[in-house]
Amino acid sequence: MANDVQDTTPYNAESLGDRPQRTKREVPDGLWMRCPKCEAMLYRKAVAENLDVCPECEHHFRMKGWDRVNQLTDPGSFEEHFDNLATVDPLDFKWAGKVYAERIAIEQKKTGINDSILTGVAYIKGRRVALGVMVGEFIMGSMGTVLGEKLARLIELATEQSLPLIVVCISGGARMHEGALSLMQMAKTSAALARYDDAGGLYIAILTDPTTGGTTASFAMLGDITIAEPDAEICFAGARVIANTIKADLPEGFQRSEFLMEKGFIDMIVHRKELRSEIARLIDYCKA
Amino acid sequence: MAKSKKNNDIELGIALPFEAPVARLQSQISELESEQIRTGRDFSTEIRQQRAQYVSMLRKIYQNLTPWETVQVARHPHRPLGRDYIDLLVKNFVELRGDRRFADDKAIFGGFGRIGTEKVMVIGQHKGRDTKEKIAHNFGMAQPEGYRKALRLMKLAEKYKLPVVTFIDTSGAYPGIGSEERGVAEAIARNLLEMSRLKTPIVCVVIGEGGSGGALGIAVGDKVAIMEYAYYSVISPEGCASILWRTAEKASEAADALKLTAPHLQELGVVDEIVLEPLGGAHRNPQEAGHNVEQFIIRNIRALKRFKLENLLDKRYESWRKKGAVLENPPKAKPQSKTIA
DSSP: OOSGGGOOOOOOTTOOSSOOOOOGGGOOOSSEEEOTTTOOEEEHHHHHHTTTBOTTTOOBOOOOHHHHHHHHSOTTOOEEESTTEEOOOTTOOEETTEEHHHHHHHHHHHHSSSSSEEEEEEEETTEEEEEEEEOTTSGGGOBOHHHHHHHHHHHHHHHHTTOOEEEEEEEOOBOGGGHHHHHHHHHHHHHHHHHHHHTTOOEEEEEEEEEOHHHHTTGGGOOSEEEEOTTOBBOSSOHHHHHHHHTSOOOTTTTBHHHHHHHTSOSEEOOGGGHHHHHHHHHHHHOO | OGGGTTTOSSOOOSOOGGGHHHHHHHHHHHHHHHHHHHHOOOOHHHHHHHHHHHHHHHHHHHHTOOHHHHHHHHTOTTSOOHHHHHHHHOEEEEEOOOOSSSOOOTTEEEEEEEETTEEEEEEEEOOOSSHHHHHHTGGGOOOHHHHHHHHHHHHHHHHTTOOEEEEEEESOSOOSHHHHHTTHHHHHHHHHHHHHTOSSOEEEEEEEEEEHHHHHTTOOSSEEEEETTOEEESSOHHHHIIIIISSGGGHHHHHHHHTOBHHHHHHHTSOSEEEOOOTTOGGGOHHHHHHHHHHHHHHHHHHHHTSOHHHHHHHHHHHHHTSSOOEEOOOOOOOHHHHOO
C-alpha cells in the first residue's frame, strides 16, 4: 500500500532534494485515508485492491515501484535486471549537514531497490516486453547516473532481443546530488533510444503523476506512443517556477494529462485498470 | 553589442566584488597616466611597476576563483555572448530563421558560416547585451521554437554534409506558459535523440552559462568543450540552494557542491576539453578568447571529418554512453517474494 498517496502539495519540478511535505490534515493514519480529490473517507485496503485508485472518484494515487510492476505484469513474470548497480556518489555531495551517500543508503534500505528505477523483462498479457518502472518513493524518482545506466542497458537489451519497450515514468526530474552527470543521463538515454528506434523498436512511454523536469525533457517525451494516466502532472518547469517567472496565474488544468493531450503531446489517457490491455493491443498492432 | 567595451584591456567596466583590488589598482594607473599628461612629469617607472602588479594580482585572483565566483565571471555583463563569437570567428555568416512551425525564436540563432577554411552550420544561444536586446532575445532563454529551429538547421547541415558548431550560453529553457504548452520538453528531448545520430560531425562549446536541459538541448556532440570560466550544471546554484539549503543565499555553497566548474567537469567526464581564456577572463580580451575557441573548433572539425561516418557515430554513442560511471556490485540473490505478485 502506497504511503505516498497523500502527496498533494504542489512542488517545484526541481525540488528533488527532499520529499514534498505531507499535508497531515488529509492523512489519518491507520486503516482509513481521505481522497485528496473527492475528500471521501476511504478504507485503505479497498484502495489498494482497486489498484490505488479512489473507488469514489477514480483519482489515481501514486503507486510504489513494485506495486506498479506487479499491477502491470503477468503474475510472477517479472525478471529483474541490473539491480546490482549503485551510484559512486561522483560529486561526494554534501549539503546543510547532510551526506548524499548516507541518504542513498537510507533510501535503498527503505525501498529495497538500488535506485529510482526497476528494470527487467516481463510478460504483459502474454507479450514479452522490456519494462522500466520508475520508483517515485526513491528520492522523488529523480534521475541520476544509476537510473541513466539501468535504463540505457534496458534499452540496449530491448534492441538486442527485439522486445517492445515500456517505461513507466514518475519523476521529480534530474537529481541535483549528482550534478551535471545527472543531466548527461538525459542525453545518454535519448541516444540509446535513437539506436532502438533505428532498429525498429516499439517504445511506449507511460506518464504518471508526476512526470517533470529532465525526465520529461528526455525519454518520457520520446515514445512512439505516449500514454498518460488521468489527471497526471506532466511538465518541464514546475507550476511554481512558471508562476514566479511570469508573475501571473496559470490556466485551469495547466500541465495535466488532459491539457497535454489537447496540445498534442500524448496519444491517449488510459485508466490504470485498462493499461495492461491497452499496451497489449498496441503491441499487437506494431509487432507481427 | 559589446563592441564599445571589447578590446580594451585596461577599461574594466563593471568590477565583480572579488575584483575590487584590481579595479582600485587600475584606477590608480589611469590617474597616474592622466597626471603624467597633465603635468608633463615622468611617472613611467611607477606606471610600469603598477601594471606588473596589476597583471600578477589579476592572475592570482583568477587562479583562485571559487566556483561561485566562476559563475559570476560566466555571467559577467561584458562577457562575449553567442553572437559576439560570430563576429569574432565566423566569416560570411548567413543567418537562417524560424522553425517552420510556429515562430522564429531569437534566443537561439543559426546559419551557414566559415570558421577558418571550414564551411559549417553555426547554432548558438544569445542573451542580448543591453535591456532592449535582452528582451528581444528573451535573455537567451529559448522556447520550443528555438530548439526546433536548431534541429531544422542541423538536419540541413546533415543533408549538405556540413559540420555543426554550437555555442551554449543560457540560464535555461524559458519557463513560461507558451513554452510549456508548445512542448519545450518534447523539443529538447527530440534534439537529444536526433543529435546523437546526426550524420555529420558536431562540436559544442559552452561559452558562458550551461544551464541544465536548456543548454543540453543544443549540446550533444562528438566533442564538447567548456571555456575556462564558464560553468555547466544540472540546476543553477541559486535554485539548488533554495531547495537543499532552503535559501538562495547559500548559492556559494551550492556552487561548491555541484562541481560545476570546467576542471571538475573535465574530471567527471562531462566535457572533453577546456578552452583557455585570456588573463582575467574572456571579457578582458574577447579577441584572444575568440581565437582560442576558433582553434579548438578547427582542430576538432578536421579530426572528426577524417572518420568514416559509421565510426563517427559509434564513437559519439560511446562517448555519451559512458558518461556517469556506476558501481557494479555482484548480482544479488533474488528473494522470491520480489518477483511474485
